[in-house]
Amino acid sequence: SQKIEQNSEALNIQEGKTATLTCNYTNYSPAYLQWYRQDPGRGPVFLLLIRENEKEKRKERLKVTFDTTLKQSLFHITASQPADSATYLCALVPNQAGTALIFGKGTTLSVSS
Amino acid sequence: GAVVSQHPSWVICKSGTSVKIECRSLDFQATTMFWYRQFPKQSLMLMATSNEGSKATYEQGVEKDKFLINHASLTLSTLTVTSAHPEDSSFYICSAPRSGSGSTDTQYFGPGTRLTVL
Numbered sequence: 001s002q003k004i005e006q007n008s009e010a011l012n013i014q015e016g017k018t019a020t021l022t023c024n025y026t027n028y029s030p031a032y033l034q035w036y037r038q039d040p041g042r043g044p045v046f047l048l049l050i051r052e053n054e055k056e057k058r059k060e061r062l063k064v065t066f067d068t069t070l071k072q073s074l075f076h077i078t079a080s081q082p083a084d085s086a087t088y089l090c091a092l093v094p095n096q097a098g099t100a101l102i103f104g105k106g107t108t109l110s111v112s113s
Numbered sequence: 114g115a116v117v118s119q120h121p122s123w124v125i126c127k128s129g130t131s132v133k134i135e136c137r138s139l140d141f142q143a144t145t146m147f148w149y150r151q152f153p154k155q156s157l158m159l160m161a162t163s164n165e166g167s168k169a170t171y172e173q174g175v176e177k178d179k180f181l182i183n184h185a186s187l188t189l190s191t192l193t194v195t196s197a198h199p200e201d202s203s204f205y206i207c208s209a210p211r212s213g214s215g216s217t218d219t220q221y222f223g224p225g226t227r228l229t230v231l
Binding site: 009034036041042043044045046049089100101102103104105106 | 117119147149154155156157158159162204206208219220221222223224225227
């Protein structure tokens, strides 16, 4: 069956450290993979998009990798801050026309000072 | 950046009544909008794809007669939960791709609507 999984439900780290979140998928051939941030009671906010032919994408303190062989994406936040505490969702676009995003359950990151 | 709004942000209703939720793209046109539902500590689940000027496409297991979708203009889609029951209580979120060409574009999400059915 098709699945998109974020292995950790919760991740707790100290301020200044690098947070690494994992997203694995099964039986999809995504053209894109995206990462979103969601704060409690709010809609998701887009962070980064990475295409199947890209290995890495960076935006300020954020970095995303995409390994289509391992069927995995890693999301890194360097020099993490308490303000980075939120739920991070990975989402993929299946390689089919006209299909909306499929989301993982999310990983809730808590950064303590 | 692109802005998508939802109204209301929170609604409480009695069982058996109908509730309408609006989703608007404020600074761009969207021929396609998506409606999601999210239960606590769960993923966003796609309910339906709203298409301007044509019928919505519903995901498997979503009752189209219960969740009525109308995409009346290029900036407005509405979701009406008919004869709501307590099990319909959830967080409903809409999204719209910016260029309107489908799911491969970046999607902008509304702030969500919390529905509580008593």
